[in-house]
Amino acid sequence: MSSNMNDCAYQLWDERRGKIQSKKGGWVIGKGIFNHGYSMMDDLVGKVSYMQVMVLNATGRLPERPVADWFDAIHICLSWPDPRIWCNQIGALGGTTRASVVAATTAGVLAADAKSYGIKPLIQGVRFIQAAQIDFKRGLSVGEVIRNECAKHRGKPNIMGYARPLAKGDERIVAMERVQQELGLPSGEHLQLARKIEQSLLKDFDESMNINGYMSAFLSDLGYTDEEVYRIFAVLVTSGVTACYVDTRDKAPDTFLPLRCTDIEYSGTLARPVP
C-alpha cells in the first residue's frame, strides 16, 4: 500500500483528535480535582503523605503510610550534596554559570538517567533479583544463581546490586534496615535470597550487597516491577543536585572548579593550516 491510505488506517488517530481520555484523573471545574479515583482535596490532602501520592502517581496504587515512609527514607540515602558526584556536579556547574535552579536541578536529574549510576541500575537490580528468585524456586542453589550471573560477565562478580562502585561496603543498608524495622516492614523472600547471595559473594569474592541490591529486593517483595521502580525514582537525585547548585550559585560566578587552558590535555592532531 502506498501512502494513500484507506479510512481505517488512521481511524485510531481520528478517534483521539481533539480529545483526551485519562486513566489517571484531572480537574473537573466546579466538581473537584481527581486522582486515580480519589478526590484530592477530600481524600488525600492532609490525610496521606506527599510520598504516598508520588507513588500513587507513578504506579496507580496508593501505598500504606509505612511503605511511603520507607520510600521517603531511601530517597534521603540516594542523594547527598557532594559535587564530585556527576549529576551533582552538573547542578554545581549550573550554579556557577547562573542557570536557574530549575534548569540546573532538572539537568542533574536528567544526568542520573544513566546506566553506570543513578536510576537505570535499579532496573537491572530488580530484574536480577526477580529472575534469581524464579531460578531459586525452580531448585537452583544460591551458588548456581551466582555462577550463572557471573558467567555473563566472564566470571567476575558483576551482579547488579552487589559490589558497590568506588567503595566496598554500604552504610546505607544499615540505616535502611533500621528504618525498615522501626516501620514494622518485614523482609520477604526476595530480600532473604538477596542476603543469601551476599553471604556467598562475601565468602568467595569479599564483596557485599549495595543499596541497589537491598532496595531492589525489598521493592520486589512489595510487588513492584522494574518499570514501576524506574518511574517511582525518576527524580531520586534531585535534592543533592539542588544543594550543589545552591553552593555555587551563592559564590562568585565561574569560580567552581576552574580550569586553566592547560588543565585540559589535548591529545589530537597538531596545528595545521586550513586547506
Added chain:
Amino acid sequence: MTAERRKVESRNDVFVERTATKIWQEIESTNNPYLADSCLCHGYDLLELTQKCSFVEVFYLLFRGELPDADEARLLEQLMIALINPGPRHPATRAAMNAGVGSTDREHILPIALSVYGGSHLGAGEVEPAMDFLRKQRKHDPRQLAHELITNGTPPQEGDWHIAPGFGSRFGGVDPMATKIANHLSGLPGKHETLLWGCAFANALNGHSLGWLAPAVAAAVFTDLGFSPRAGAGLFQLLGAPGLLAHGVELSNKPVTAMPFVKDENYVIKYE
C-alpha cells in the same frame, strides 16, 4: 550482616589528573592562563576556519576529525535542511510551543523540546538503534530481510508499527516526506551505500504500509558519512533544534489562549 561488616572502604580507583580531548585545543594567553589566546579544532585555527570554511564543513570536522569533501559536505548540508524542522505537529515541537505560550523562561524552550525529541519513537532515541541496524543489515538482501521481518514480526494491537528501528508506519501509513527526502539524498553525488540499501529496504516494506521514518533517514546519512552511532541521537537533536526553537519562540509572546485548551466535554476521566 553487622554494621561492622558494612564498614565502608575506598576502592582507591585511579582517576586521570586531566580530562583529555582530541577535538579542541586552547592555547593560553601569555598573561592569564585561564584565557585562551587561540583555539584549534582538530589542529585548525578557529579564526582561519571562519574565513575558509562553511558551517557545515566545521560541523563535520568536529565529529569526524577531518574536513569533508564536496560530496560529503553537500549531503550533510542537505540533510540538515531537510530535518531542520520536525514540524508543528511533532510532540517535541508542541512541547516547545507549550513552553513558549506558557511564558516559560525562553532559555528553557530548546532544552525542553530536545528532551522530548530524545524519545525512541520518531525521535533521537531511535537513531542509534537505526544506525546499528543499518550497519549490521546492509550486507544482507533488503527484500529478503523485509520479507522475514514482516513474516515473523507482530504488529502492535494499537498504533504504529516500527518493524525495525527507524522504519515503519506513521499514522497508519508510509511517511511520504521521509521517503522523498531519502530518495532525494540518495540521488546526490557521492557514495551512499547505506542510504541506497535503506531505500531498497523501505521499498520492499512499502506494500505493507511501512517505510522510511525520519530517524532512519538521518541514521543512514550519518552512517554513510562515517559518524559514530554514539553521536547519532545528539546529531539528530541538533538538526531538528532550529525548528523546535523557532516554533517555541513564535508563541512566546502570545497569551495562553493562543493554543487550544481541550474543552471539559472532550476531557474524559475513565479509570480501569
